[in-house]
Amino acid sequence: MFVSVLLLTWTCISLAEAGPECYQCTAISDPQLCTQKVYCGFEEQCYTERIQLGSHGFYYNMGCIATNLCYSIDNNDVLVGKRFDLADQATSRRKRDPACKQCCREELCNLPLCSLPADTATIPPAADIYARLLGGKTPYEGTVEVFYGGRWGAICNDDWTHYDAQVFCNMLGYTGDGARAKNGSVINSDQSKVWRDQFECRGIESGLAQCVHGTWEMRDCENRQIAGAICSSESADDGSIFLLDSANNTMARMDLKTKSFTYIPMLGLYNPGPFDFDPVQGRIYFADQTYKQINSMKSDGTDIVNFRQLEQNSSPGKTKVDPINRMLFYTDYGLNVIASVNLDGSHFQNVISSGLDSPRGLTLNPKTRTIFWTDWGQNPRIESASYDGTNRQVLISTDIRWPNSIAIDLDNNRLYYVDGTLGKIESSDLSGNDRQILFRDNGAHFYGIDVFGGYIYYTDWARSMPMRLNKDGTGLTSLGAPSFLQLSDIKVYQYNKDTSGEATVSPSVLSPKQTFLHLVGDVDSTTGRVDIYINGQWGTVCADKWTDNEAMVACHMLGFDRSLAKASKLPPTSNKVGSNSLDSVQCNGTEDNIVFCNVSAQNWAVHDCSYEGAAGLECENLPPHEMPEPVLDHFILFNDVFEGVMVRMDIETFSYTTVPLQLTNFTPIALTFDPTLQQIYFSEVKNQTSVIRQTDLRGAWVSTLGYTPQGSVIDGMAFDNKRNMIFYTDAGNNRIVSISPDGSNLNVVGFNIEQPKGLALDTNAAVVYWTDCGSQAKIESANYDGTNRRTILAEDLQFPYGIALDVAAGQLYFCDAGTKTIEVVNIDGTRRKMLYKDFRSACYGLALTSQYIFYSDWTKMNVVRINRDGSNQTPAGPDSFSQVFDVYAFDSTFTKT
Template identity: 40%
Template sequence: MFHTASVLLLLACGPLSVMSLTCLRCPNVNSISACNSNVACAADEHCYTEKRFSGTLSDYYSMGCVKSLYCPSTDTDVVIGKKDTLREDVEVDEKLKREALCFKCCSTDNCNLYLCDDVDPTEKPEAFTNGTELEIRLVGGYTKYEGNVEVFHNATWGGICDDYWSELHAQIVCSMLGFQKSNALAIKNNSFLDTSYTPFWLDDVKCPSNATILWHCTHRAWGSNDCNRGEKAGVKCYPAFPPKDDFIFLLDTQLQEFLKVDISSQTYDVIPTDMKYNPKTFDYDRGQNKIFFFDDLYKQILSIYSDGSGLSIIKQLDFNSDVSGIAVDPLNDIVFYSDNGLVVIAAINVDGSNHRYVISSSLNSPRSVALLPESQKIFWTEWGVLPKIESADYDGTGRTVLATTNLKWPNSLTIDYSESRLYFVDGGMGTIESMDLEGSFRRVILHDPVAHLFSLDVFSEYIYFTALEKSGPYKVRKDGSGLSPIGPQDFNHMSQIKFYKYGTGYRGNTEMQQRSLSTTFVRLDGISSSAMGSVGVYANGQWRDVCVNNWNDPEAQVFCSMLGFNRESHSGVSIPFTSRLTPLYIGDCLGSERHVAGCPSSEVSNWHLLNCTEKATLICFSQKQTDFQIDKFLIFFNTSTKDFIRMDLNTNSYTRKFFTPENITSVVYDPFNQRIYYNVVDKIATTSVIKSTDLITSGNSSNISNIFSESDINSLAIDTNSHTIFYTDVKKKLIGALLTSGSGSRVVLTGINQPRYITVDKLDTTIFWTEWGPVPKIEKANYDGTNRRSLVTTGLRYPNGIAVDPKAKLVYFCDAGTHSIEVMNTDGSNRRVLFTDLSSSLDGLTITSKYIYYSDKNKRHVLRLNRDGTNHTSAGPPDFPQVIGLHAYDIILN
């Protein structure tokens, strides 16, 4: 059996006792409080307590007498941590060197009761020891960059009292968390209103001016304080770009959360997701800065950026699928996965195309997957009657068995590319092992027969791993020494771990991008129009108002260009800040940049947060329609904020036009007069009316139709050639039409059970609509209602959004019941499914010349995919939980 741990003793010569002490003496107990035996020590001995790891990854304690020579220099020097901090100038008893996590001495009778895990009752200041790696976090803030500071001690999170709390403390904390040190703010008096009853661990924390980490500071004894709930210390930090170099991704399958742990500070962030998934396994692609994972609830393979944004559904799998392992090849843009439900190993391109089975025979229970991208080889583990580890080429040929003996439940495996070796864990055998890529030179690194080792990753000299019965990750050296925990051990069910080291990767692989153009957006909050107002930037998963400092016409020109306007724009007046959003500094733009990220002072390392009292505004044109140069955009109504959104489809940035609260159910746009047409339904009065407003300016809204009584208009469609609006009325069970001027109102068709969405073919002068009811269907008819015919009557449940490409003669539609997006010819032939998402509640759908855009009531994004169904992704930031009337304008298509 391998018992391994870091060597953790800090040694110095201690004073010899001149009288005999009585000490608690117990070897190898699970708890200090369980010790009730005493022993008389020799004159040259102190009392001690030593904390160690056992072979089961749990802690145990030894207590008694020890030669004073081997004690730390002071009674309060606790030797604890995860670094090699041995003094080489003192000989040490080898027995004491082995496996110690904490070693502490004291010099009064039975004083070792309070050592290692228990709070020392003395009141004199303590100093963090050099071996301590203090784990900290922020709680209660509006963003992850702010909050009350808590430290992890004695297996519990606790606060810091704000006595002596200063900007120096804030700088130290922010730096430890991986954020910028400069301009860090110290927050006192529980300003983040944390109402939790966590203990105060630290009080009177005093740091020297050159301190860079909290263990350079002194404090009162752990838990000793005179603080009340209103004295919690907090900080407000700046995001650092790039963040700390080295981190670990973790998956807690019980909490259904992804976490990112910073290696240097051992602090962590929870990665937010668009909705509550049930992730089971994942991999990380450092080139795209994306997490690819399998959701066991809806049986999907998805991806998100490491800040939680940019949700993409790669593949909807069979409902019997049970994916146990997933691996991403960033060189060839392929995702491989093992499916224990279908008993296959499969692959799919990262854009969702070319799904295929690689291994589908002679498999029993495939588990973990690892890849060798340069030689295009796949490795996997397998449970079953004959557990084994195998390899094959990407096409399934060249299949080779690497190991079949001394295996029971081989779980995770990974490849050390620097030394061309496989590392794997076996939950049944309790081993971490390695072998070369041909299966030779196999050796055991760690053996713990009672631990269910589950996942691992490697970097440099360390193996990082999880065990199902432990509440946090561990690491051990490749030679089996140095076993130690990583970060706070307060997680529930750590199933998988992935290590990332900045500056490393596969040969030819792009290094991680901390902030890409595809996940950085700008927004304009309209004041008197949607072309004039205050501005914000969405980056790294956060919205930030822009500070007026150094905000000039060139900066405004870049923003206006990203919003779809021309560059003849200028900066507006400043507005006092009224929100809690931390301001962002943008500057030194030339005005010709295509994206704000191209401005010199907007480089990744120079985004500055300032103490700013006013935010920037801009004016994108002088209200002349000739200044409006937008070639393609989305228009829709966001019912959660009651405003019209116009999203530029070149940048996915958007403007907001605030509106009076009305129950709007559909939106269309006429480019000839640049007006939005929409309908308003009064559910109480059971009336509907069609209105119009200018796309840019506020106000100027008017009714174009009479108020329809006993009406419930659901959807509008517009023919911009004949200036005709068609609409479906669910209550009247009809399709009607009128001109955009409001004249010529007429009924086109009656006797439609539950008409939903409608669209028009301007070239063929036909209408298409979806219909619910006992027999859901999709139908079409001429503009005058003649030649009505059903195109689809089977395989439908709740057909909703529908769009037509008149030139390609294609009809696209979505169904909330089948969770699918489909396409067919305009005559109803050649129907086929393009995309399926079992987690969806599909609603609106529209198309451009290249893409399908749709809304999903279960998502906070507008979503997009190629017209062939591949490359699913989100469009813009996650700001839109309730999208109504999704309508696309594309100058090529329209």
């Protein structure tokens, strides 16, 4: 078995005159036999390498190696150290190399590196079939693979049916209802062999092994396509093993019963680290070492938010959720603290901030409000303290080296912990007494541990699947097929069977907060087909039982007046190709969200609307001159330049409609809004110059105001509805310009602005504010006629893009894509305050309402909402967009100008 490797980034560099003491041996048959020691030089680390010796096994070399070589052996291999620091691995490349090479920098740390595990586990019989789902945008869809006869392989889709997909989805722990077969990827020339070309399932079997099939053999796929599946997103995480593969920067969800699994994609943007699961909300909290964050997401990888941004020198270790007291604790071995924060984001505090050397593992007793943690420092130990930091006690301090992880058994009041150096799993009572060595494996590198039911679940860097033991240390069993490179953390969960004292969430995962509607229209934005997003999957609403009552709820979610709603039925050809479907929706017309209208797993993704047709809407079933005022309120407008769309989204429900502009190669950049006439002004880049266009919220028409000079780049726009004037920034010509909506009265407000971007207006005082992202970044203002130009901020800025103004409060809000912050400052430049920081973000557009800040983030696939005080980050709507530029918010209760 090959040992995988992990890139290591050190948060600080030792200035000592010498490096660590290491074990040093050459051509030794077992690292555990090495007794010779040596002190390494400055900027050297300990290392171990395992080398294949023909067909006669392995030999090992151990000693010191230059630190820079730890990062670049063969220019491809990446190395693992004792510390669990994840570097930014977006550009890293890993491969399975038969020669294991690993580094570490602690004293005598290279003894367990590259060791092979003892082959004493109960291995699943060859007849067992495991399943996994790969390569999808969500954990519910992707390419089908099965494990049989010691290897993973694909299935040819020649005769792959929905019945086969139902059985396959059941193996993953999902409901079989609504499961559908689909094409997977095209087979490459070096992957032309697949497992079988057909199954004959009826959809009721417990696994693919029970389906009718011939002998297992490798077959060529005649049409070069392999099978895929789409499972229902209305499936509960009930009976799951959540896993972290640190070498691949991936998380997986394994079914507790079948041991089949699917990856949790997380948009491909995150580097997950140690995590925990909140059974009350069904959310995973994980540390991200690269961006120094603790993030939160639904267990399917959607709705990812930056729960807490940590300091630059932080190295978050273990996160642990207290579901009863609604708190989260984490260890930080960069700052040597243990911190806590409420799950609503409030009341952050450093609980333990002294006497820590390298805190790592963490577990909680919610009933007694006690923390238990492990420490890797010069004097390794296990300690405990109350939630407020008092009653601190050292529980264990002898015969312990690298206590990587710790878990608690509240049923029996026992602690369980693993030691990565001494190769043992041990138990004690909650006072550290009655210690018992339950299991020992000198070839293991134990890392994560969890206790569930009558078992101990753990991860071992030397094994490519999770492992399980009875609580007495017997019954060693591998779980599932060899599939992972370096398993680190593990969490087991099952509804109503979780650890004693913990609240558990209902297995139903349908939530109004993650259910959105999209009105897809070709004529205007008030009529069209109703598409629905449920837990990461889009689908079409079927027209059976679709009446004006259902239309009233749908139009309300989209921000329209429900009393004007009218249902329509579209032909089956209007269905969204390849989508799921929702049928038998039944509303009384007063619900706030369609999920309260008889929506469940029984009517999601079960039918395809092929008979009933698709549900349609008319949300403004009156002539424009008869519409009440205001027509629409409480919404945001934004542009997705890569998708070429303009969107109006309701502020509260995040359901949205696309403004269907009939423009070829539409590339919207900046936009602004006239609240009186409810018309949109926006810029496009055409042939190296910008054009300004105008439309209304319906999108039924579009007109061109005029083309700007050659080379103009309009990145920011604002509208003065008192003077009926449009202002815009022109980064191509280094100026701020005002113009009338009919294209007349062009006036240059400011010259010689290196890179003007965002724009905001005080229409009472006739003052324009803008950001400049030039070599000397700054925020400036001037009167409309260009006089009284002044600099408001010119320090600690890098790329200030978005800007918004609260006239009543006399405050400017701005975001900086360089400093990764959103800040507020008085319009005179005083009382500057950072509201929010996200090391991952690249903020561009910014907008204000009475309660919220909305901003576009080029690292995410949607707009983001936070409270005005910077708290409670929330993705606005589904992860369905590409690159959002400008954002405008309209809230009639908030006076912006």
